[in-house]
Amino acid sequence: MVATRxxxxxxxxxxxxxxxxxxxxxxxxxxxxxxxxxxxxxxxYHFRDKNELARALLQRxxxxxxxxLNQVFDRSRELHxxxxxxxxxxxxxxxxxxxxxxxxxxGCLVATYTYSERMFDREVRDLNxxxxxxxxxxxxxxxxxxAARYPPRDAIDLKVVADMVTTSIEGGIVVSKALxxxxxxxxxxxxxxxxxxxxxxxxx
Numbered sequence: 182m183v184a185t186r187x188x189x190x191x192x193x194x195x196x197x198x199x200x201x202x203x204x205x206x207x208x209x210x211x212x213x214x215x216x217x218x219x220x221x222x223x224x225x226y227h228f229r230d231k232n233e234l235a236r237a238l239l240q241r242x243x244x245x246x247x248x249x250l251n252q253v254f255d256r257s258r259e260l261h262x263x264x265x266x267x268x269x270x271x272x273x274x275x276x277x278x279x280x281x282x283x284x285x286x287x288g289c290l291v292a293t294y295t296y297s298e299r300m301f302d303r304e305v306r307d308l309n310x311x312x313x314x315x316x317x318x319x320x321x322x323x324x325x326x327x328a329a330r331y332p333p334r335d336a337i338d339l340k341v342v343a344d345m346v347t348t349s350i351e352g353g354i355v356v357s358k359a360l361x362x363x364x365x366x367x368x369x370x371x372x373x374x375x376x377x378x379x380x381x382x383x384x385x
Contacts, residue, residue: 189227192217196238201288205235205297232302235294239305242290243312250319253278264326265381269374276370279353285363286354313347320346331381342380349373 195216199208210231214224228234257271279286294301294309301309321343328339353369356362379385 188217188219188223192219192224192227192234193238193241196234197242197290198287200238200290200293204293206300210234232305235301235305236308239290239294239308239312243308247315249278250275254323263330264323265331265378268323268327269378272370272374272377275350276367276374279370280364280367282363285357286366288358289351289354292351292355316347317343319343327381331383333380334383335380337380342377345376346373 192213195213196208199212210221210224214221217224228237253274254268254271257274258267260270261267291309291312294305298306298309317340321340324339324342333339349369349372350366353366356369357365
């Protein structure tokens with residue numbers, strides 16, 4: 182059983198690297214099984230079809246992202262129980278984590294899937310949309326907690342700011358890859374941090 186799970190993860194690793202490099206459509210089952218050194222029947226033992234591979238790949242990515250965000254923002258609240266300062270610390274920790282990636286962020290599967298959504302079945306598209314909605318809900322809840330103690334200095338919908346957190350990170354990934362400048366992502370997160378501080382901190 183352990184060996185089977187290991188081979189499944191190897192298939193997912195190969196597929197993810199291919200999808201982030203050249204897109205889902207250009208990543209074929211044949212090249213995946215060649216690199217994984219398995220037969221086609223071996224591939225279909227783990228995944229019924231390419232859409233099932235897409236779902237598993239996206240779910241694994243989302244689980245990993247959720248774990249990272251939980252670790253970062255749980256740690257930040259341990260360091261400071263004030264909602265604003267805890268969130269600012271969380272953004273700084275996230276920025277430092279991204280800056281420490283040796284080759285920059287490899288890319289976001291959510292964005293990649295969004296650009297190729299016609300290739301996927303409804304279940305995959307729904308999962309992708311739910312992921313973005315979950316990010317919105319996570320950050321909006323944090324911002325509403327902050328606003329309850331620190332009324333924002335500008336009349337702006339906190340849902341919009343929550344989406345801004347996501348777009349700053351996602352946009353940072355895109356721009357850093359387009360320019361070949363990995364530090365851009367970390368810088369964008371810190372720029373977002375400055376905006377959040379100016380929006381809420383009365384001493385800013």
